[in-house]
Amino acid sequence: MYIELKNVNKKYGDFKASDNVSFSIEKGKLIGLLGPSGSGKTTILRMIAGLEKPDSGQIIIDGKVVNDVPASKRGIGFVFQSYALFRYMTVFENVAFGLRVQKADKKTIAPRVRELIKLVGLEGFEDRYPSQLSGGQRQRVAFARALAPNPQVLLLDEPFAAIDAKVRQELRSWLKEMIAKLGVTSIFVTHDQDEAIEVADEIIVTNSGRIEQAGTPIDVYQNPKTAFTSAFFGQTAQLESYEAFKSFQEVGDYDKAIVRPEFIKITKKNEVQKYKSSAVEGIVERVEFRGNYIEFTVKCNGSVFTARRELDQEPVSVGEVVDVFIYRIFVTKGNEVRLVENSALREESVVI
Amino acid sequence: MAQSTRGQVVSREGTGQIHENTRGSKAVKLLLIGISVVFLVIMLVLPLITVITESLKKGFAEYAASVTDEDTKSAVQLTLQATVFAVVINTVFGLCAAWAVTRFHFRGKKLLVTLIDLPVTVSPIIAGLIYVLTFGRQSAIFPFLEEHGLEVVYAVPGIILATVFVTFPFISRELIPVLETIGTDEEEAAAMMGAGGFTIFRKITFPHIRWALLYGVVLCAARAMGEFGAVSVLSGHLRGKTVTLPLHVEILFGDNKFMPAFAVSSILVVFAVIILIVRSVVEYIGRVKKNVH
Ligand SMILES: Nc1ncnc2c1ncn2[C@@H]1O[C@H](COP(=O)(O)OP(=O)(O)OP(=O)(O)O)[C@@H](O)[C@H]1O
Ligand SMILES: [Mg+2]
Numbered sequence: 001m002y003i004e005l006k007n008v009n010k011k012y013g014d015f016k017a018s019d020n021v022s023f024s025i026e027k028g029k030l031i032g033l034l035g036p037s038g039s040g041k042t043t044i045l046r047m048i049a050g051l052e053k054p055d056s057g058q059i060i061i062d063g064k065v066v067n068d069v070p071a072s073k074r075g076i077g078f079v080f081q082s083y084a085l086f087r088y089m090t091v092f093e094n095v096a097f098g099l100r101v102q103k104a105d106k107k108t109i110a111p112r113v114r115e116l117i118k119l120v121g122l123e124g125f126e127d128r129y130p131s132q133l134s135g136g137q138r139q140r141v142a143f144a145r146a147l148a149p150n151p152q153v154l155l156l157d158e159p160f161a162a163i164d165a166k167v168r169q170e171l172r173s174w175l176k177e178m179i180a181k182l183g184v185t186s187i188f189v190t191h192d193q194d195e196a197i198e199v200a201d202e203i204i205v206t207n208s209g210r211i212e213q214a215g216t217p218i219d220v221y222q223n224p225k226t227a228f229t230s231a232f233f234g235q236t237a238q239l240e241s242y243e244a245f246k247s248f249q250e251v252g253d254y255d256k257a258i259v260r261p262e263f264i265k266i267t268k269k270n271e272v273q274k275y276k277s278s279a280v281e282g283i284v285e286r287v288e289f290r291g292n293y294i295e296f297t298v299k300c301n302g303s304v305f306t307a308r309r310e311l312d313q314e315p316v317s318v319g320e321v322v323d324v325f326i327y328r329i330f331v332t333k334g335n336e337v338r339l340v341e342n343s344a345l346r347e348e349s350v351v352i
Numbered sequence: 353m354a355q356s357t358r359g360q361v362v363s364r365e366g367t368g369q370i371h372e373n374t375r376g377s378k379a380v381k382l383l384l385i386g387i388s389v390v391f392l393v394i395m396l397v398l399p400l401i402t403v404i405t406e407s408l409k410k411g412f413a414e415y416a417a418s419v420t421d422e423d424t425k426s427a428v429q430l431t432l433q434a435t436v437f438a439v440v441i442n443t444v445f446g447l448c449a450a451w452a453v454t455r456f457h458f459r460g461k462k463l464l465v466t467l468i469d470l471p472v473t474v475s476p477i478i479a480g481l482i483y484v485l486t487f488g489r490q491s492a493i494f495p496f497l498e499e500h501g502l503e504v505v506y507a508v509p510g511i512i513l514a515t516v517f518v519t520f521p522f523i524s525r526e527l528i529p530v531l532e533t534i535g536t537d538e539e540e541a542a543a544m545m546g547a548g549g550f551t552i553f554r555k556i557t558f559p560h561i562r563w564a565l566l567y568g569v570v571l572c573a574a575r576a577m578g579e580f581g582a583v584s585v586l587s588g589h590l591r592g593k594t595v596t597l598p599l600h601v602e603i604l605f606g607d608n609k610f611m612p613a614f615a616v617s618s619i620l621v622v623f624a625v626i627i628l629i630v631r632s633v634v635e636y637i638g639r640v641k642k643n644v645h
Contacts, residue, residue, distance in 0.1 A: 098545035
């Protein structure tokens with residue numbers, strides 16, 4: 001393991017910003033630190049960087065406990081949420097700063113800076129000041145600047161937060177490629193689950209200062225291990241009572257029943273369907289066009305949830321009565337979560 | 353970028369652009385400008401003209417004689433000496449205090465900020481008296497000072513001390529708001545790249561506070577040259593030794609030597625004009641720089 005946090009705690013006054021945080025990261029991986037606002041993502045990043053000191057616990061990088069190593073000696077590149085470009089320096093000087101500070105050979109500085117500026121696609125902008133750049137360009141300068149001293153670890157705090165949707169999409173793929181090419185172990189913070197799922201090799205989910213779950217995007221999405229993660233990923237909705245939906249086996253006492261749009265099949269009355277006997281009726285409340293699919297909310301057995309249909313399917317309209325079949329449900333009890341399959345699916349497979 | 357350089361100057365510029373309706377009619381405008389101009393003429397321009405004309409009344413030779421008189425020369429020297437000390441000491445102190453207040457969390461920060469402002473709220477005379485009590489004959493540390501041959505009261509160190517005291521807040525007060533607005537992001541970014549504290553200050557922080565610092569220095573120098581109250585108490589008025597320019601003017605005036613008093617005053621006026629010019633240049637360059645970045 002290249003980076004390891006062991007039982008790290010951090011308080012601001014009485015507030016626990018990090019609560020017994022432990023995780024480990026392999027060399028060369030791109031990790032997404034994902035969680036709601038205020039869940040302690042930045043705090044974790046700043047402690048790894050050395051900008052904040054943990055109250056207890058160990059931070060280990062490359063086999064060494066670095067708790068007492070100052071930020072300037074950790075050899076970590078950091079891309080700030082606000083970019084924190086040096087306003088009084090040109091793009092060139094910003095990128096060159098780390099090399100100059102480390103007294104790199106004068107002759108090697110200029111070629112290295114040129115190389116990085118080329119890498120991030122900002123040739124011709126060397127002599128501009130940060131205020132003369134667009135948000136996306138600033139982000140790239142911040143990235144080049146952090147990479148210039150050849151860090152072993154790169155930390156990025158919400159690198160795309162201040163950038164508009166289209167450019168963000170481009171920058172995401174660009175960043176993923178770039179980091180794969182350089183092979184630098186990286187952690188990026190985000191509160192956008194799509195971003196984390198799309199970019200990260202592995203996702204660490206934070207909530208109220210704790211680590212909820214860590215794993216590959218598929219793993220954390222498909223197999224949530226805690227009540228929080230099961231409700232966090234996807235466009236989830238809570239059912240009033242899952243017993244009202246047909247052919248689910250009894251699970252006994254539970255707190256919440258959670259569904260995602262992909263757990264739900266909506267069939268119009270005039271369409272054929274496989275699980276007619278296990279479906280219940282619902283009323284369409286709202287229909288929204290989402291570009292490549294139709295999203296709508298259905299009220300059914302007193303619960304309201306979101307479902308989807310493809311564009312090539314016959315459209316549904318508001319007020320229409322439709323059949324609702326639920327494939328599976330996450331059922332939580334305390335912090336435990338369990339996936340409950342509709343038994344109609346099992347009967348099917350037994351028959352075949 | 354919009355935020356930055358000099359807190360004071362920035363806010364002053366900001367008041368220029370108001371909508372016609374809120375600004376009021378032309379008559380109001382003329383009236384307000386008129387009042388300001390008349391006030392300035394009566395309060396400032398007339399006295400300044402008087403100083404110049406009075407000092408030149410008996411011809412230039414007499415003027416030159418009073419200005420180059422030994423006592424005057426020593427007063428100029430002492431004033432400049434006290435000013436240089438005040439500026440240097442308060443620059444160092446101001447940077448330390450502003451840095452501490454904006455970059456660290458500690459107990460008693462509010463108290464420190466309040467104490468920094470004390471010299472502007474306490475009358476200079478009282479400040480002078482406090483120093484007389486602290487370092488004078490009746491003080492507990494006087495024997496120690498005497499033993500080591502340190503004279504404070506009625507000596508040059510006392511003058512410098514008093515000048516430093518009254519100009520205490522000027523530089524830190526200019527720096528604190530600027531350091532607050534720039535935040536710590538850039539400094540942290542520099543630290544992450546391996547820069548040490550001094551490099552960070554020199555390369556990252558200093559460019560942000562440069563003009564505020566210079567502006568503070570100008571204000572500090574102006575105030576130091578004109579200081580009268582605290583210095584008067586600590587000086588003892590030993591001619592040629594502990595008399596600064598303002599004290600010298602007072603002594604001459606008290607001896608009914610009006611022409612020389614005005615002549616010496618004109619030196620202070622010249623200093624003031626130089627400082628005003630420097631200040632305007634600093635403001636101007638600061639503004640131009642700010643627009644570039
Ligand atoms: N310097 C500080 N002093 C006091 N409280 C702080 C400080 N820094 C962070 N906190 C608190 O710690 C908690 C976690 O903050 P942190 O910045 O790590 O959240 P985050 O997950 O990065 O959130 P966001 O997504 O909004 O950036 C927040 O509730 C915040 O108010
Ligand atoms: Mg954050």
